Amino acid sequence: MRKIWECVFDAFFGHPRGLPGRIGGAIMARGNADQERWADERLASPAGAHLLLVGHGPGIGLALAADRVGRTGHVVGVDPSATMRQLANAHCAEAIAAGVVEIRDGSAEHTGCADRSMDAMISVNNVMLWDRRAGLAEAHRVLRPGGRLAIAVHRHVLNTSPEQLADDVRAAGFVDVTLHVSPRRMNSPAVELLACRPTS
Numbered sequence: 170m171r172k173i174w175e176c177v178f179d180a181f182f183g184h185p186r187g188l189p190g191r192i193g194g195a196i197m198a199r200g201n202a203d204q205e206r207w208a209d210e211r212l213a214s215p216a217g218a219h220l221l222l223v224g225h226g227p228g229i230g231l232a233l234a235a236d237r238v239g240r241t242g243h244v245v246g247v248d249p250s251a252t253m254r255q256l257a258n259a260h261c262a263e264a265i266a267a268g269v270v271e272i273r274d275g276s277a278e279h280t281g282c283a284d285r286s287m288d289a290m291i292s293v294n295n296v297m298l299w300d301r302r303a304g305l306a307e308a309h310r311v312l313r314p315g316g317r318l319a320i321a322v323h324r325h326v327l328n329t330s331p332e333q334l335a336d337d338v339r340a341a342g343f344v345d346v347t348l349h350v351s352p353r354r355m356n357s358p359a360v361e362l363l364a365c366r367p368t369s
């Protein structure tokens with residue numbers, strides 16, 4: 170029974186596909202917007218910044234990032250789900266037409282971005298789906314020195330302890346790691362992590 174439930178959950182949220190994926194996308198767009206806003210507001214990236222969003226899902230965070238960096242900035246979204254890329258393409262159509270947002274097939278482990286090319290990388294509710302060591306190594310590779318990493322995830326879906334996640338981020342070479350686990354009334358606690366690639 171547990172296996173069946175895991176498969177269903179995966180088709181809605183983990184690796185969204187088909188009709189369940191589209192329904193999952195609508196649920197995520199409503200239910201996870203606060204976490205996307207947290208990442209956007211905490212990073213407060215300047216106009217012209219280059220941002221990478223991994224596992225962007227329906228595209229709420231991509232649209233926030235596009236507004237934040239403006240016409241001189243660039244936002245790359247990578248997600249392995251074709252269904253999510255379709256939803257995000259529709260949600261960000263204007264910013265894509267303006268050349269601000271680019272959406273590609275990819276994952277946290279394989280972003281296709283050049284070394285040291287990004288000012289920040291954002292992951293909302295997908296770090297539990299990564300090969301964590303490979304994903305964090307990729308984040309370190311693509312961020313410029315001083316570039317920042319923001320990870321937000323619901324506590325109940327995180328497949329390790331928040332402290333272990335923070336330790337793994339440090340082990341990947343990040344510094345200034347801050348971790349907050351904030352209780353919420355209507356959901357499990359919000360795990361919020363910020364970190365920085367060292368400047369030298």
Ligand SMILES: C[S@@+](CC[C@H](N)C(=O)[O-])C[C@H]1O[C@@H](n2cnc3c(N)ncnc32)[C@H](O)[C@@H]1O
Pocket residue numbers: 182183184185197198201202204223224225226227230247248249250253275276277278292293294295298299300
């Ligand atoms: C639960 S959804 C979260 C989407 C959105 N960020 C949100 O919070 O609403 C998880 C997303 O991660 C994507 N994903 C799955 N495996 C991934 C990986 N290895 N790296 C990056 N994203 C992945 C899925 O396709 C899906 O779009």
